[in-house]
Amino acid sequence: MGTVKSDIEIARAATKMPIAEIGARLGIPREELVPYGHDKAKISAAFIEAQSSKKDGKLILVTAINPTPAGEGKTTTTVGLGDGLNRIGQKAVICIREPSLGPCFGQKGGAAGGGYAQVIPMEDINLHFTGDFHAITSAHNLLSALVDNHIYWGNAQNIDIRRITWRRVMDMNDRALRDIVVSLGGVANGFPRESGFDIAVASEVMAILCLADDLKDLEKRLGAIIVGYRYDKTPVFARDLGADGAMAVLLKDAMQPNLVQTLENNPAFVHGGPFANIAHGCNSVVATRTALKLADYVVTEAGFGADLGAEKFFDIKCRKAGLSPDAAVIVATIRALKMNGGVAKEDLARENVAALIEGCANLARHVDNVRKFGVPVVVAINHFTSDTDAEVRAVKSYVAKLGVEAILCRHWAEGSAGIEELAHKVVALADSGKARFKPLYPDDVPLIEKIEIVASEIYNAGEVTADKAVLEQLLAWEEQGYGNLPVCIAKTQYSFSTDPTVFGAPAGHVVHVREVRLSAGAGFVVAITGDIRTMPGLPRSPAAERIFVNDSGYIEGLF
Known part of the structure; x- marks a missing residue:
């Protein structure tokens, strides 16, 4: 066996088509593309608006079991399925999020798919791309500067500086900036107060950009922050x-979806990237809607496991944008299922059918949860070379008893040729007319009840607790007219519970809401549980230590 190429080596060896040719396949005229070099472009707002009367294609969500250190491959499967659908003769587009620099230089090292199921140009997508995240960071921090400037020049709005909730952001993991004091240095610098930084993907501006219908709606939402x-x-x-107009100006280009291509030269929209905890973890509504007008099948993904990403995709994005998904794919790996069954990471390569079956309880819970939204489901087993035939048979048999099919997918190693079976199944599911999508809860129940419904129905929690101040705050927001908003629960992605060390399918646990935040512009209420941070830190050995430009001028270390 030869040496397995790294993701970046595979991406670099790919033959790219000019982005105008990719656009032409979707019926986008060259003049409606704003090129960023030869291999990426933005789609003009005028062209997007002109598509509004067209019929929508079918919407397919790719989600997953709870993430583990063993790896699941949700983005890789999303990309592979898009290629697979095109391979079997369908007109398909994928819609995914833009990666954040923080995780790229921290733990992940990149997030543009993997193996032979990637979006390219991989280096650009993982780094500065078309500047969207920089625009979001600038717009957010402009508002931060205007708040402190307003107070400095007399505070006509009578702002209580002890109750300023708007922080600053940067697209990097930097734990030292979580809690800081600003305006030190005397009279010339303003009034000292506590503040802090969040990572840019946790900014409400990011969530707003990804939920806004158009530039006018964007400005209105920005004003409501x-x-x-x-x-x-x-x-x-x-x-x-008076911040909304200038913020919208900074975001004018960032609102336009980015068009790139897969390794197999199929169209891909990569746009937006809200945190899947403090926000809804999905690509932009504008990109998804545009793709639905231009393709017969649109494959999109939602962040983390289905308990977070899929729930928020359904209850926030689909509810707010009027989207109605036709099918869902739940990605699992045999390695990750064994880890859910109690196997240590170093032992995952050894066959262990008993632990695998025990770990399948996590998968079963996700299957059940997605069905609660009225969306038909198929399971994708993302293949690893260590998987044995007995283990694959065990997962297929277990899932069959749930009334669902599990399909082995080899797209990482084989590209679209390795995922044809799943592509055919997804077409059959999406075209079956079986989808009866509905959100988990209605708009008009109290906010605390919405939190309880998600905790009990999706996490299988036994109880939701909250301090008196939290309950009073929720009631106050209801009195102010925000009671109809959906809830966005920030919880660890590693477990159905709020304890990241509890794998499998725990039940009867307590979900304690320690803080609530109102994202009035984005249009949801955030309930923070457990030890969730909006500014991550770097690991002991960050990926940044191994990223460099080699002697040939190529980037190494992204993966």
Whole structure:
């Protein structure tokens, strides 16, 4: 056997088509593309608006079991399925999120698929790409600067500096900036106060950009951002500071979806990237809607496991955008299922059918949960070379008893040729007319009840607890007219519970809501549980230590 090529080596060896040719396959005229070099482009707002009367294609969600250190391959499967659908003669587009620099230089080292199921140009997508994240960071921090400037010049809005909720952001993992003091240095620098940084993907501006219908809606949502509270406890909005117009100007180009291609030269939209905890973890509504007008099948993904990503995709993105998914794919690996069954990472290569079957309880819970939204499901087993025939048979048999099919997929090693069976199954499911999509809860139940419904129905929790201050805050927001908003629960991605060390399918656990935040512009209420941080830290040995430019001028170390 030869040496297995790294993702970046595979991506670099790919034959790319000019981006205008990729656009032409979707019926996008050259003049409606704004090129960023030869291999990536933005799609003009005028072209997108002109597609509004066209019929929508079928929408397929790719989600997964809870992530483990063993790896699941959700983005890889999303890309592979898009290629597979095109291979069997369908007109398909994939829609995924843009990677954040923080995780790229931290643990992940990149997030553009893997093996022979990638989007390219891989280096650009993982780094600065078309500048969308920089625009979001700038717009967010402009508002931060305007808040402190307003206070410095007399504070006409009577902002209580103890109740400023708007922080600053940067697209990097830097734990030292989580909690800081700003405006030190005397009278010339303003009034000292506590503040801090979040990672850019946790910014409400990111969530807004990904949920906005168009530039006009974007500006309206930006204006509705709450930056803090007055001494009389009434909210101060971004529009009160005159910030919305300038923020929208900074985001004008970032609102346009990015068009790139897969290794097999199929079209891919890579746009937006909200955190899957503090926000909804899906690519932009604009990109998804545009793709649905241009293709017969659109394959998209949602962040983390189905308990977070899929639930938020259904209850926030689909609810708000009027989208109705036709099928869902739940990705699992035999390695990850064995880890859910109690096998240590170093022992995962050894056959262990008993632990595998025990770990399948996690998969079964996700299958059951997705069905609660009225969406038909298929399971994709993302193949690893260590998988044995007995293990594959065990998963297929287990899933069959749930009334669902599990299909072995080899797209990582074989590209579209390795995922044809799943592509045929997805077409059959999406075309079956069996989807009866509905969100988990109605708009008009109280906010705390919405949290309880998600905790009990999706996490299988026995109880939701919250401090008195949290409950009072939720009631206050209901009185202010925010009661109809969906909830976005920030919880560890590694477990159905709020404890990241509890694998499998725990039941009867307690979900404690320690804090709630109102994302008034994005249009949801965030409930924070456990030890969730909005500014990650770097690991002991970050990927950044192994990323460099080699003697030939190529980037090494992204993976």
